[in-house]
Amino acid sequence: MLSNNPHVGHKVAGCLLFLSFFHIDFAAGSSGKGSQSQDDMHVIHNSQLDLREIVFVIQSQSNSFHVRQAERRKADLLRQAHSLTEKPPVVLLLHSLSDNEGDWSILPLLPYFSYSFWKNSSWLVFLEEETNLKMNKLVQVLAKFDKNKEWFLGKPLYDVESTIIHHYAFAENPSVFKYPDFAAAWALSIPLVVRLANKVRDEPLKSDFTIDLKHEVALYIWDNGKGPHLIAVPELCTEPEDSPQAQHCATSLSREPPLCGEPVKNEDIFVAVKTCQKFHSERVPVIKKTWEKDALFLEYYSDHADPSIPTINLGVPNTERGHCGKTFAILKRFVSSAVPKTKWLLVVDDDTLISLPRLQVLLSCYDPSEPVCLGERYGYGLSQGGYSYITGGGGMVFSREAVVQLLNSGCKCYSDDAPDDMVLGMCLNALGLPATHSPLFHQARPEDYARDFLAHQVPISFHKHWNIDPIAVFNKWLKDDLRAKASDGLNKSAKTEL
Numbered sequence: 041m042l043s044n045n046p047h048v049g050h051k052v053a054g055c056l057l058f059l060s061f062f063h064i065d066f067a068a069g070s071s072g073k074g075s076q077s078q079d080d081m082h083v084i085h086n087s088q089l090d091l092r093e094i095v096f097v098i099q100s101q102s103n104s105f106h107v108r109q110a111e112r113r114k115a116d117l118l119r120q121a122h123s124l125t126e127k128p129p130v131v132l133l134l135h136s137l138s139d140n141e142g143d144w145s146i147l148p149l150l151p152y153f154s155y156s157f158w159k160n161s162s163w164l165v166f167l168e169e170e171t172n173l174k175m176n177k178l179v180q181v182l183a184k185f186d187k188n189k190e191w192f193l194g195k196p197l198y199d200v201e202s203t204i205i206h207h208y209a210f211a212e213n214p215s216v217f218k219y220p221d222f223a224a225a226w227a228l229s230i231p232l233v234v235r236l237a238n239k240v241r242d243e244p245l246k247s248d249f250t251i252d253l254k255h256e257v258a259l260y261i262w263d264n265g266k267g268p269h270l271i272a273v274p275e276l277c278t279e280p281e282d283s284p285q286a287q288h289c290a291t292s293l294s295r296e297p298p299l300c301g302e303p304v305k306n307e308d309i310f311v312a313v314k315t316c317q318k319f320h321s322e323r324v325p326v327i328k329k330t331w332e333k334d335a336l337f338l339e340y341y342s343d344h345a346d347p348s349i350p351t352i353n354l355g356v357p358n359t360e361r362g363h364c365g366k367t368f369a370i371l372k373r374f375v376s377s378a379v380p381k382t383k384w385l386l387v388v389d390d391d392t393l394i395s396l397p398r399l400q401v402l403l404s405c406y407d408p409s410e411p412v413c414l415g416e417r418y419g420y421g422l423s424q425g426g427y428s429y430i431t432g433g434g435g436m437v438f439s440r441e442a443v444v445q446l447l448n449s450g451c452k453c454y455s456d457d458a459p460d461d462m463v464l465g466m467c468l469n470a471l472g473l474p475a476t477h478s479p480l481f482h483q484a485r486p487e488d489y490a491r492d493f494l495a496h497q498v499p500i501s502f503h504k505h506w507n508i509d510p511i512a513v514f515n516k517w518l519k520d521d522l523r524a525k526a527s528d529g530l531n532k533s534a535k536t537e538l
Contacts, residue, residue, distance in 0.1 A: 088183060089183040091125050091129050091175070091179055092129050092130075093129075093161050093162040094129050094161070094163045094165055094178075094179070094182065095161050095163065095164050095165070096129060096130065096132065097153075097164060097165065098113050098114060098131065098132065098133050098166075098167055098168070099134050099144070099146075099166055099168050099222065100134050100169060101135050101144070102474045103410075103474055105300070105406055105407070106169060106476065107135070109169040109170070109298065110133050110135075113169055113171070114131045116173075117173065117175065120173075120176075124175060134149075138152075141422065141425075141427060141469055142422030142423055142425075142428075144253075144419075144477075145419055146166070147236075147240060147257065148240070148423050150233060151237045153237065154230075154234045154236075157230065157233075158234050162182075162230050163228070163230065164228045164230070165225060165227045166222065167222075167225040168225075170294065170297075170298075171223055171225050171291050172291060172292045172293065172294065173225060173290065174289070174290050174291070177275060177290035178225075178275075178290040178291070181275045181290050185229070187229055188231060189229065190229055190231050190235065190268050191227070191232060191268065192226075192228060192229075192258075192261050192267075192271060193226060193271050194219075194224060194227070194272075194276055195273065195492075196270050197220070197490035197492055198215045198217065199214035199490060200214065200215060200487070200490075201487065204484060204488060205252050205255075205483065209255075217258070217259075217262075218269065218272070219255045219257070219270060220258060221278060221493060222254050223278050223496060224278045225290075226276070227273075232261070232267075232268065236260075239263075244424075245423035245424075247423055248420070248421065249418060249420055250418060250419035251418055251483075274288070275289055275290040275291070276290060277289035277290075277291055278492070278496040279292050280292065280294070281293065281295065283295075297401075298405055299401075303397070303401045303404050304384065304399075304400045304403040304404055306334065306336040306400065307336050307337070307380075307382070308382050308403075309335070309337070309382055309383075309384045309385075309400070310337045310338075310374060310379060310380065310382040310384070310386070311338040311388070311396075312339060312341060312370045312373075312386065312387045313339070313340045313341065314387065314389055314390060315342045315351065315390035316343050316358040316390075317342060317346070317358070319391075320344070323390040324340065324349055324390060326510045326514075329511055330510075330511060330514040330515075330519075331394055331395065331396055331514065334397060337380050340390075341353075341366060341369070342358075343358035354366060354373070355369070356456060359456055362458045362459050362460060363432075363456075363457070364455065364459065364460040364463050365453050365456030367387060367460035368452060368453055370385075371438075371447060374440075375440070375444060375447065382440070383408035383439065384437060384439060384440070385437070385438045385440070386437050388435045388436075388501075391503060391510070392434065392435055392501055392503050393501060393510060393513060393517075394435055394500060394501040394518065395499075395501070395519070395520065397520060398480070398498060398499075398520070399435075399437070399500050402480065403437070408441065411442035412437070412441070413437070413442050413473065413474070413475050414430065414436075414438075415430035415431065415434055415435055415436045415437055415476075415477075415478065416430065416431050416434040416477065416478065416479070416481040416482060416483050417430060417475045418431045418465075418483075420462060427462075427465045427466050427468070427469035428468075428469070428474070429461050429462050429466075429468070431461050432461040433484075433503035434482050434502070434503050435481055436461065442473065445473065446464070446467055446471070449470065449471055451463075451467035451470070451471075478500070480497060480498065480499050480501070481501045482501055482503060483503050484502070484504060485502055485503070485508055486517055487508070499518065501518070502517065502518070
């Protein structure tokens with residue numbers, strides 16, 4: 041029998057040496073590109089799939105707020121399972137499976153999933169903390185597919201134009217490649233998991249950047265056409281759970297994002313804008329016309345003191361890239377008596393577009409007495425002992441405690457033009473502090489993301505002015521106030537404007 045202990049597989053990294061010698065093969069016909077045509081679909085009207093054949097993996101994070109959210113989701117899944125069967129399925133919290141920083145990228149865990157579940161399970165179902173799931177409907181959906189074949193199931197997203205966040209993949213026809221919307225849940229059949237695990241064992245994962253995990257997982261599975269492509273499952277949805285459109289759905293989203301109390305007051309957030317003299321007349325005016333008015337405490341940091349803005353020269357020369365020296369000077373200033381003492385620090389670029397009222401709502405979910413580092417999470421070398429980091433363009437949010445611990449650790453730049461976000465990621469990793477991900481922060485422009493992905497978001501930030509009207513982008517995507525309901529964004533503005 042499979043264990044339902046949330047710590048099953050704890051310290052997975054310690055057993056991977058053993059797994060590297062453990063190779064599992066399924067019967068011929070269970071792998072290969074041709075295994076998933078509609079003709080192969082095995083429809084079972086009386087649901088022959090046992091609930092215990094499904095392993096649920098909640099893509100959780102170690103920050104205390106996210107642990108609580110994941111535990112609630114797990115409890116809900118187990119309540120539903122109890123009403124359907126006496127013996128519950130396995131429900132795993134991703135962050136608890138090992139101490140390996142790279143496990144959020146999922147691919148390094150495939151050997152563990154294969155070894156632990158190949159005998160008694162048929163499906164791995166991944167879902168996010170926010171994903172509402174109707175277990176009886178999901179069982180009916182999965183029962184339509186022959187569990188002895190390779191399947192990659194989800195709600196497909198696609199790029200309208202080639203985008204930097206996907207390394208301009210499929211530039212001639214970007215919409216041809218489909219990848220899953222993680223918010224709708226996605227599933228892998230165990231035969232596919234086993235083959236992928238063997239591939240991970242035989243061919244070490246590339247040690248480079250992890251930018252958009254859902255796209256990169258799909259690319260790895262597709263394997264240049266040698267593996268299966270994503271199969272669209274209409275019942276995997278991101279509709280609001282109480283909407284008529286969600287009646288047929290096995291998954292849905294809540295109409296509003298989590299509400300954790302009153303929004304953080306603007307007097308509790310200090311905003312640091314990194315700029316330089318050459319952008320004083322081009323980028324700074326955009327901030328002043330859009331979101332500056334929502335900040336109570338804000339300073340512009342530049343290589344040139346300009347009293348008309350005003351900007352502050354921290355004594356760090358401007359660099360064409362990296363800006364590590366400037367960012368660390370900002371961290372030191374934040375904990376000094378030179379600026380008001382606030383609970384939170386927000387560091388942005390001069391071409392970041394951000395909604396501070398929405399950030400105030402989000403921050404109500406986090407405890408500033410904890411070392412919190414929040415934004416859009418990227419990874420570097422995650423399969424080879426690398427680290428995660430909050431990418432700077434979308435905005436980096438730090439609790440005061442996080443800044444204190446970073447500075448007390450002796451962490452510093454190896455050069456003024458080192459990439460500040462990556463250096464901070466290395467420092468967080470050395471301290472054992474997590475980089476907490478929110479998909480509401482964006483390193484790129486709205487057009488760089490799939491339309492259906494943004495349609496169920498109430499975004500907090502975007503980045504870059506390249507080939508766009510930044511004020512128009514702000515007004516379309518980010519302009520509101522604390523009285524504006526997040527659900528208006530979820531149901532109306534984003535979808536109608538797309």
